[in-house]
Amino acid sequence: MASSSSSSGNYEVFLNFRGEDTRRSFTCYLYDALNERKKIRTFIDDEGLGRGDEISDALLNAIQGSKISVVIFSKDYASSKWCLNELVKILECKNTNGQIVIPVFYGVSPSNVRHQEETFGNGFKELKKQFEEKAEMVLKWKNALTGTSHLAGLESTKFR
Template identity: 55%
Template sequence: MAFPSSSSPQGKYDVFLSFRGADTRNNFTSHLYAALCQKKINAFIDDEELERGEQISPSLLNAIEQSKISLIIFSKGYASSRWCLEELEKILECKNNNGQIVMPVFHNIDPSDVRSQNGTFGDAFAEHEEQFKGRQDMVQRWRIVLRDAANLSGFDSNVIRGPELF
């Protein structure tokens, strides 16, 4: 895939990486980030771009808005993070309002579990519904954005593309 030039006025970042840190930060995501940087693609990853003392929420929301592409790395624990779900809401808002390119990556998770909120995604939503009893509208929005994001064309780590090398 060709990435837009960093000098484009559309955004400060070429790529925003949305991921559950506990699941993928020190393996898949760190390798992906390194590969993007090696190719001179300006990628935002939360642990290296935030200035000390800055509030996380506004900084991440701003980075999403200033990105041309968002890669959503769905993993088993993604839906258990309220912040991941709020990021996802913002990402799809930027897709719908600003034409941001959004690509899901299903990392060791079945895309249908994300789409239908089954498995660990179902467990996470059972907890969210209990925790946010007075805010079911928020939980429902999260369900919708997960389904919408899972319906986008993306990459599934469980499907091998191209010839297998042994």
């Protein structure tokens, strides 16, 4: 998995997001503000994962090696198994390494994420159907969404 940030070493910030929703808008501006303007080493996946691909070791290492993860929840975030698998790893790092996790609720509310409701929930329901035979994984995803929704974060409806 390539990154537009430096390819080796640890990062200060890891950006977790649904590319189709926010890559060309909020996420690229956030990356630019952090990496280019503030010189904060920030990991952003600039290639995306293709259908059937697994999360690479490089991506998992980038998550594990980051001090902070910014999770950008958007309307179709929960329809992506890759976003959810990254989120599970991020929370694992929070619990074992003390990684700081900052949720950003972009066009969705913390309640939508917590209860998998409205448009956010529709994508998750479809993903659950695809992975019916992997109930343990679906439960991990649900718990990760619920747990992250309780963290102090930022809501786009409250941005200035």
